[in-house]
Amino acid sequence: MEANEVAFLRAVREGALGYVLKDASALLVVATVRAVASGEAVCPPQLSAALFRCVAQQQHHVRAST
Numbered sequence: 532m533e534a535n536e537v538a539f540l541r542a543v544r545e546g547a548l549g550y551v552l553k554d555a556s557a558l559l560v561v562a563t564v565r566a567v568a569s570g571e572a573v574c575p576p577q578l579s580a581a582l583f584r585c586v587a588q589q590q591h592h593v594r595a596s597t
Contacts (some may be wrong), residue, residue: 536581540596
């Protein structure tokens with residue numbers, strides 16, 4: 532996949548537990564599949580900040596509406 536925050540967050544919202552960039556090595560792809568099969572979530576480090584920002588924004592909206 533692309534290192535695109537919008538595409539990454541869409542995939543997470545749709546239930547993806549693993550996200551691998553298109554330039555990932557075969558070893559990383561296999562490790563990601565195994566990790567997800569074991570119940571872990573995997574995302575590229577450069578996209579993890581987007582995930583944290585998304586969660587923080589949702590929490591802000593939840594608190595503002597209560």
